[in-house]
Amino acid sequence: MTTIVEVKGLSKHYGKVKAVDNVSFKLEEGKIYGLLGRNGAGKTTIMHMLTAQLFRTSGEMKVFGEEPYENEKVLKQICFIKESQKYPETFRVKDVLNVSPLFFPNWDKELAQSLVEDFRLPLKRRMKKLSRGMLSAVGIVVGLASRAPLTIFDEPYLGLDAVARNLFYDRLLADYGEHPRTIILSTHLIDEVSQLLEHVLVIDAGKLLLDEEAETLRGSASNVVGSAAKVDAFLAGKKVIHRSPFGGLMSATVLGQLSKQERLLAAEQGLEIGPVSLQQMIVHMTGSNGNNEEAAQ
Numbered sequence: 001m002t003t004i005v006e007v008k009g010l011s012k013h014y015g016k017v018k019a020v021d022n023v024s025f026k027l028e029e030g031k032i033y034g035l036l037g038r039n040g041a042g043k044t045t046i047m048h049m050l051t052a053q054l055f056r057t058s059g060e061m062k063v064f065g066e067e068p069y070e071n072e073k074v075l076k077q078i079c080f081i082k083e084s085q086k087y088p089e090t091f092r093v094k095d096v097l098n099v100s101p102l103f104f105p106n107w108d109k110e111l112a113q114s115l116v117e118d119f120r121l122p123l124k125r126r127m128k129k130l131s132r133g134m135l136s137a138v139g140i141v142v143g144l145a146s147r148a149p150l151t152i153f154d155e156p157y158l159g160l161d162a163v164a165r166n167l168f169y170d171r172l173l174a175d176y177g178e179h180p181r182t183i184i185l186s187t188h189l190i191d192e193v194s195q196l197l198e199h200v201l202v203i204d205a206g207k208l209l210l211d212e213e214a215e216t217l218r219g220s221a222s223n224v225v226g227s228a229a230k231v232d233a234f235l236a237g238k239k240v241i242h243r244s245p246f247g248g249l250m251s252a253t254v255l256g257q258l259s260k261q262e263r264l265l266a267a268e269q270g271l272e273i274g275p276v277s278l279q280q281m282i283v284h285m286t287g288s289n290g291n292n293e294e295a296a297q
């Protein structure tokens with residue numbers, strides 16, 4: 001598999017603020033990545049460095065095998081759709097679509113047209129007159145129709161309703177199926193995108209907390225519910241990422257696959273074992289006590 005992004009010891013500091021702190025990861029060709037984490041975790045800072053919009057404080061970074069700064073060859077292979085995209089004052093929707101092929105060599109005009117219809121975008125309306133959701137939809141159209149080998153969506157759906165978000169997921173999967181490329185989705189709507197993601201990177205307080213295939217993560221944590229004393233005894237020595245006591249009961253989230261024997265033991269103890277969604281897992285890992293508890297194990 002071809003590596004298209006390689007980052008080693010990447011840091012970005014603003015005075016004492018370590019927005020990104022010694023992060024290393026690789027992105028492979030033809031995969032959908034989730035870049036996830038809480039507000040202020042450092043996701044946007046990483047995306048800005050990958051797309052050469054921000055200088056790093058230290059570390060190494062290669063995008064398509066090269067340094068991305070002022071590198072036309074690298075930058076024309078990237079499409080970065082960000083929440084706060086600015087357009088020239090006079091631009092209409094159709095102007096955005098007309099200039100896009102100049103920036104994106106793989107631009108697919110037909111796909112753009114069909115997406116404009118899907119999202120019911122008014123081609124002649126000025127960008128500054130669009131609703132918040134319509135603005136997001138234009139970003140999605142550009143991101144998908146660019147067919148850029150590295151396409152990055154940073155919270156692409158501010159203001160988009162549930163129907164439009166589903167449309168985005170459907171069109172993304174369909175087009176990605178026919179034209180595989182590397183896609184980074186940064187979002188807080190983890191449950192909504194979890195089925196789309198093939199690999200997950202979780203950033204917390206500037207550090208990389210998790211770098212794992214989504215398939216491995218699915219089923220890699222369980223919720224154990226029952227009497228607090230029995231849950232505690234069952235979980236002894238296991239990697240617990242969250243505990244939530246209520247009365248004499250306890251609900252706890254444990255990392256790692258439970259064996260058949262352990263499940264039988266749990267059933268004998270009257271404990272209930274249930275699945276944990278990717279979102280729950282990440283919330284627990286990056287929550288106020290999630291990290292601490294894991295570190296304590």
Ligand SMILES: Nc1ncnc2c1ncn2[C@@H]1O[C@H](COP(=O)(O)OP(=O)(O)OP(=O)(O)O)[C@@H](O)[C@H]1O
Nearest residue numbers: 014017018019037038039040041042043044045046
């Ligand atoms: N120009 C700057 N000067 C000082 N601190 C900054 C600057 N830009 C970002 N930061 C800080 O760096 C940290 C990471 O910010 P970043 O925007 O990367 O987070 P994020 O994960 O994208 O958050 P969100 O999900 O809220 O968009 C935050 O603490 C932020 O306040």
